[in-house]
Amino acid sequence: xxxxxxxxxxxxxxxxxxxxxxxxxxxxxxxxxxxxxxxxxxxxxxxxxxxxxxxxxxxxxxxxxxxxxxxxxxxxxxxxxxxxxxxxxxxxxxxxxxxxxxxxxxxxxxxxxxxxxxxxxxxxxxxxxxxxxxxxxxx
Numbered sequence: 001x002x003x004x005x006x007x008x009x010x011x012x013x014x015x016x017x018x019x020x021x022x023x024x025x026x027x028x029x030x031x032x033x034x035x036x037x038x039x040x041x042x043x044x045x046x047x048x049x050x051x052x053x054x055x056x057x058x059x060x061x062x063x064x065x066x067x068x069x070x071x072x073x074x075x076x077x078x079x080x081x082x083x084x085x086x087x088x089x090x091x092x093x094x095x096x097x098x099x100x101x102x103x104x105x106x107x108x109x110x111x112x113x114x115x116x117x118x119x120x121x122x123x124x125x126x127x128x129x130x131x132x133x134x135x136x137x138x139x
Contacts (some may be wrong), residue, residue: 014074019138022072023130026064031122034060038118049114053103054096061092073138084137091132095125 007013008021037056041047047055065088069076078084099121106117 012074019072019074019134020130023068026067026072027126027130029067030060030064033063034122035115035118039115042114049107050100050103053100053114053118057092057096057099061089061096064092065089068133068138073134075138077137087137088133091129091136095129098125 008018013019034056037059038049038052041052041055042049045052065085068088069084076084078087102121102124103114103117106112106120107114112120
């Protein structure tokens with residue numbers, strides 16, 4: 001069991017299952033950041049839910065990038081960190097656009113609570129972002 005935990009959480013690995021597991025873990029951390037900021041900014045700061053969505057998503061994106069590049073993916077396609085972050089951010093911005101549309105649809109049109117809308121939109125975007133980032137940025 002100790003060896004398994006060491007392999008899953010500590011040892012450098014290029015194994016796809018371990019990367020997917022770690023990406024799931026990193027996504028949970030960034031999603032918790034995203035959800036918490038969305039709730040605080042909307043419920044307590046009184047920002048419109050779409051503005052809060054963009055700000056919270058961006059914070060989660062930055063955390064996801066830092067953890068993905070340092071812990072999840074072992075091999076990189078790009079050696080230039082600025083270029084790598086740019087591609088990572090572009091993928092994230094596309095995800096943000098989809099997220100904003102889904103948030104508007106579920107909250108603005110279907111009148112779901114903004115946190116439920118966030119849960120649905122986050123689930124839709126998770127696998128897509130992993131696959132695109134893995135293919136474009138990391139071997």
